[in-house]
Amino acid sequence: TPTKGRIVLNNRVLFDAEQGIDVPSAQRRVGFVFQNYALFPHMRVARNIGFGLQDLPREERQSRVEYYINLLQLQGLERHYPHQLSGGQQQRVALARVLATNPEILLLDEPLSALDNYLRDRVEKSLVDLFSTYAGTALIVTHNLEEAYRLCDRWLVLSRGKAIAYGRKEDVFERPGNYATAQLTECKNISSAEIVGDGYIRVPHWDGCILKVAEPLPDGLAYVGIRAHHVGFWPDVTDEAPEGDNVFPAWPVFSSETQHRVTLYLSLVVDTNGPTKCSPPLERGPHAPYHLQAELPKDVWFDLKQRIMSQPQPRPLWVSLDALRLILMAD
Incomplete structure (x- = not known):
């Protein structure tokens, strides 16, 4: 009782x-x-x-x-x-x-x-x-x-005995609204963020990258997130940066596989003049530092890996952080 x-x-x-x-x-x-x-x-x-x-x-x-x-x-x-x-x-x-x-x-x-x-x-x-x-x-x-x-159909998310989110499951999952809800709904990529201009934020823990956002910035913005399966990859390994917003070179430092999917642990390279100017990370493996996790089907990763291995010298991947997929959180 x-x-x-x-x-x-x-x-x-x-x-x-x-x-x-x-x-x-x-x-x-x-x-x-x-x-x-x-x-x-x-x-x-x-x-x-x-x-x-x-x-x-x-x-x-x-x-x-x-x-x-x-x-x-x-x-x-x-x-x-x-x-x-x-x-x-x-x-x-x-x-x-x-x-x-x-x-x-x-x-x-x-x-x-x-x-x-x-x-x-x-x-x-x-x-x-x-x-x-x-x-x-x-x-x-x-x-x-x-x-x-x-x-x-609907979710009520509890943290430390208190309700922190309620609504249609699609809404809670896509727009959790706060750090605890994003974490409890298994968002693997969450970082502190700061506003640097109209429609732009800086993410210190993602190698200081500047991201363009598609939604109005909430008052008191504190965090940004993106789900691992929403991290996109440019299909070509090129020297020139692909056109578009929020596209950065990144090195895979570790991978983890299940029957059907692969999780990549990525080290972003933001301050560079191009992929030919950035060297692979010195440390790789399960304990290597990384910025983002990405999830993708094994066949997609196999194709990307083949493209990387076909290059005459090491090249990073180009990753895309879709502005429409960014999760903006005030607390």
Whole structure:
């Protein structure tokens, strides 16, 4: 039970510390799915699902249990105990138990974190199907950004117990508005910034580069960011700087690969007369200093690497920091 604050659900006050209101949990119509599912180990699947329906007539209770067994594809498991189920099956039983009580809101705590990768995709699709027919609101707590993007329409970002951002997931992701939200939504490139003119900023930690911005500068500008997958690369390795704003030479000092993508750690070279005038960094490897991270498909990186290796002498890459992709933050 909270110690202070106020909780209102569909115009019903569930808790108000000042007025002394604290509706009993059985009357709140709030469904909660625990991270570890919290099934009763001594009860079979059907009894677990019907646990919150004790006040209903037997026939109605049985009918509702059967409905959610069919909805969540648990047929044939009615007489199984929780320890006889897979992780995905246990989660579906937990969901059925909660949904059977007709909650006005559904709370899910890290619903996929306990599942192996091969199960996570299947269960996630089941949740998407479930949410499409559920008449209430589903609130999901997760630390997995991709999971949140696939499952949710709106995001509420919490930091140190306080809400720091709320809105459509696209808006929060593309325009986080503050440093903490950008960091929590996995923006890999964030630096302090200062205004140097109308529509221009200087970024000290990105080798002092001057960037043109496309949006009005916020009052009290403090930071700028760009997501790693928005760092662009010029396809040609040339001596002359390509035309356009926010284009700089950069040396890759380290790379990290997954099955499909590569992360490049880049050292920018801003104060130079051209790529032929700048030498490769003396230090390379996982501990080498760098300015930016960039993410790109492996086939794109393979093509770029081939172009670099075909040069008679070392050449840096040309990177582009699209003004429309810059994230401007006041705090």
